[in-house]
Amino acid sequence: MSSPEPIAVVGVSGYTGFELAKLLLRHPAGSAATFFMRDTQGAHCLSELFPQLRGTNGAPVRRLSIENILASGAKTAFLATPHEASAELAPQLLEAGVKVIDLSGAFRFRDAAVFQSWYKLPAPHAAWLDSAVYGLPEFYSTELKTAQLVANPGCYATCVILAVRPLVDAGLLESNSTVVADCKSGATGAGKELRRDLHFSELDENFKAYNLFSHRHTPEIVEQTGLAESQLTFTTHLLPIARGILSTIYATFSEPQTPEAIEAVYRRTYAGRPMVRIWKADTLPEIQHVAHTNFADIGFALDPTGRKLIAVSCLDNLGKGAAGQAVQNFNHLLKLEENTGLQ
Amino acid sequence: MSSPEPIAVVGVSGYTGFELAKLLLRHPAGSAATFFMRDTQGAHCLSELFPQLRGTNGAPVRRLSIENILASGAKTAFLATPHEASAELAPQLLEAGVKVIDLSGAFRFRDAAVFQSWYKLPAPHAAWLDSAVYGLPEFYSTELKTAQLVANPGCYATCVILAVRPLVDAGLLESNSTVVADCKSGATGAGKELRRDLHFSELDENFKAYNLFSHRHTPEIVEQTGLAESQLTFTTHLLPIARGILSTIYATFSEPQTPEAIEAVYRRTYAGRPMVRIWKADTLPEIQHVAHTNFADIGFALDPTGRKLIAVSCLDNLGKGAAGQAVQNFNHLLKLEENTGLQ
């Protein structure tokens, strides 16, 4: 890339925004990035705000406002902002001709009612919801080519969908059977805002389940896998680690399957997809295999009858679960190799 | 207790044996304990071997041999030894009139074939298997009163059985439905022997599933819950913490249930049982609530249809999952209060 187009990265104070900043600073298009945040604390570049970035090239920081973003000349904007802020910023940017990759939940659903009911917030205008492309490039690479608005998936949702959708698409699941997705996430997935259960002395040496039958990523998984809501039991847990999600997924097949057949289903689905790695039957990925990467790894085992499957899917919640996937989507918008800047 | 009967604690070099030693040193019967281990390294009391115990009362250590144990005059022996060692030691002690609380898997099954098939070891003589009482005092307190041989349950098994058996006993489960028990354990549950995946730099910030469809605690859970083997999917994971197990359990009811009804089932089962604590519907125990205790805590939630249950069961794998439960069983043998020395 001789001279990359200007881009805007909006909201870099949280863990996702910061990860996005780090990824883009190593990306060929990153030299044309301007970073926006609510409170710049008088800083002019990211390295003044994040000691980790000192000594890297000066990445300009500006106060977050629609005017400032537009003034930057950005052709594409990443929004690592809260749902409400994204719902407000994205339409204004889109109307000004700026492409948007939104990392919040605001544009992930076709149906405004779904968003309102799960997020307890007013939904963006239906036209925007309609136009948004769900940013899971393994399934929407065609749509991404011409997308104006990309709704970057949730971290848990990505992890579960990648393992479940191929099984649904292949018609393997017993009709009306329930898929259980028992998911465990590191603490950065819960955000940077101070919270009692994220206080070090509370989470250290602890582990807990939370949001039973009520996690907001549920409707995404339902919509994107094609399962009925009644067919999905999705549970989330908090791990005493910083990064990584591992989902243990239980499914029942209508007919007995062989490990070879299941492996083939996964391999076929992700053929030519560099960021999803399929493990051989009876070998299992662990969080250490994907932490600090943009890979999603999937392994599985079958019971002796061949009708019960346990799949293990894992990824880095800040990588393929958020910022890395946003960059992957960005690469599609720019017609770059999918894994540019992600290795 | 004016003058406690002599007891023997066999195998104190592992995590379970050491926890047992610490518990017994605080127990009224502990002053009459002699500790046995393969290699005493010339030490005469535990505090020479474990710096943590320095300054506590001298707990005598002897070299592990059947002669030494018998010579100690012990009326009861705890065996925190490997399956093979327990299978060999227990019969000799029992024949000499010593009661045995065995923490290995050697005597947990009625059916010798089950042990042989899952443990790949010769099973003890059928007469001993028949006479052994499964040491889950919440269900076997009557049998424990006259037991000569107690088979202390597995840590995962305890955690799962306590949450599942009341549901089975109450006839709530949909016939032929599968119960999924997704279990996560701290590293002491995997033992003290050096192993690549337990090396600090490998487990730190990591999380993984292991032994899919093949964990040795499976047949215990099957036998003690009354589920058919085909109705149980039991999965284990390794947490980057030292102590604690949390099991997330998925079950389907034949009829819709209310939270009140389920809570009542659990409360009824464990009425008068001080070591199992039932949480109100929609509140969930965490590992921090049970670590370093002998409690097992159970919470749950129902889906809106009332037909799907998620139960969360947790305990300390070294407490209620092993050494603490052994002491609880010992209290039953001695007709002491069940929680003596366990608070």
Next chain:
Amino acid sequence: MSSPEPIAVVGVSGYTGFELAKLLLRHPAGSAATFFMRDTQGAHCLSELFPQLRGTNGAPVRRLSIENILASGAKTAFLATPHEASAELAPQLLEAGVKVIDLSGAFRFRDAAVFQSWYKLPAPHAAWLDSAVYGLPEFYSTELKTAQLVANPGCYATCVILAVRPLVDAGLLESNSTVVADCKSGATGAGKELRRDLHFSELDENFKAYNLFSHRHTPEIVEQTGLAESQLTFTTHLLPIARGILSTIYATFSEPQTPEAIEAVYRRTYAGRPMVRIWKADTLPEIQHVAHTNFADIGFALDPTGRKLIAVSCLDNLGKGAAGQAVQNFNHLLKLEENTGLQ
């Protein structure tokens, strides 16, 4: 103890207060304890507020007020309250004849100016400062016998004083030489209040120094060791663990010493003191040896010249560093064995 005197435990919402509650619930005098806190949330006993305590005996909770404390008939009050609150409550309790064991910094200094200058708060009346006994029972057991007001030491201060004072008292240090105390503490020592650097994702896998040349425990160490302020360099660090302090202490002797001589100095100082354990020369205590105990462990090594010493002192910041030591002081007030309820 047939019928223990009533006691009050004031401030149980923080980590120290909660640890104190747990210790006292196991202490023979604990059955007569009433617990006080600012906001009881409508609870009547501790087990309603702390799930960990469910199933233990009901420990009554009352709203914190001087009237309520006095109404409880307490003969002794533990104050696990902030410096300001302690400075206000203690005099009122003392005037009403209630003995006070204060865990804050308010009464640790003879000189009001020292407190004011380091804590930026008005000091309590000089008469109270004069009457307070510094609650390090290894050095003040005589004074504790008749104490009305005990100033429980700081956690770091206890750890450093126990290792350094015997060397000063024995006249071993080179005159004008500097003692360096490089101290590392777990996160509970930094309290329960939410703070950016105590957010799990920030402290996990991190380690940092803080408060260089300015930690508030400095003047305690100076006063209690007899070192001049210019002779002490005291540094604190935050460890990614919950509990424990380890201090690495560097001192220079005026004359060459042998390991035996140094060990003898320590052993002589702590002869008959059950809660301080001296390690043999060239063996070193670790945090795991003292976590969840009331022990302070001291080990050391000498350089080949015998003139340079490194001592390693460690304890549990919530045990011997705070709540455990408060109970130890309480035992002295009651003329009980020093380690009652602490093993």
Next chain:
Amino acid sequence: MSSPEPIAVVGVSGYTGFELAKLLLRHPAGSAATFFMRDTQGAHCLSELFPQLRGTNGAPVRRLSIENILASGAKTAFLATPHEASAELAPQLLEAGVKVIDLSGAFRFRDAAVFQSWYKLPAPHAAWLDSAVYGLPEFYSTELKTAQLVANPGCYATCVILAVRPLVDAGLLESNSTVVADCKSGATGAGKELRRDLHFSELDENFKAYNLFSHRHTPEIVEQTGLAESQLTFTTHLLPIARGILSTIYATFSEPQTPEAIEAVYRRTYAGRPMVRIWKADTLPEIQHVAHTNFADIGFALDPTGRKLIAVSCLDNLGKGAAGQAVQNFNHLLKLEENTGLQ
């Protein structure tokens, strides 16, 4: 770089070798790398051995032998091998005209006696010791330009030397005063070999000092700072984290200094050196600022007299402390920008 010269990376099974492999795979010269290890387990490329690397470009693996290395046509060889292996391999490679960057301790000392005495191993031939350049590029960039053999420094040594040497060179230290370097390292610094104190359940929630007055990095620090051995007290501790070293360094100046003066000394020393970052007086780097980077960060504070300094130096033991620094040295050999492939 149009077509990079072949390189050999020898010993990739340990943490340092694996980190080196990951760095080189992202380095412009990495496409010409062949990897060598004792036991290739039949694998032909790294990604077969390390699941983390699956999906990255095939990096060829060969069995470690001098013949195989020479046959690869390598112009430069990295040796991430044990001291003994390096001592044996390096001379053979050098004689064949292959440049060597050795990460062991074998070539770090001019004086063979020093190596023998601290490492208890026969030293390499004096001619090789003489010719070796100590691979701390901030001080030896000139020598590196023509080096045939680079002795990559120890992790602790790098961390301490970078903070201490500028003070010595500036003549600031009080004569005969002792510099105390109290250093804390993550567990990867202790290697991948299984060891009791590195077993997860032992190190988790623990912290300890080790090798008092006897750590092998002592003579490197002495030689490279110019301090007399009697002037250095160097202590090492094991942190319950995977990566990172933080050194707290205590020094005494002969004359009072201002923070500005000290900051200037450091800035002057490292002007134009991209991998060392100096923090403003009274601000301190933490391990999180350098983990997963090749930066060394240095901060400090002065006491009110201006004669006592505490410096805090930190780096990633696998980055600037080992593999990253090796790549930095390699960049010098190749006349590339010093930070090529390290950002």
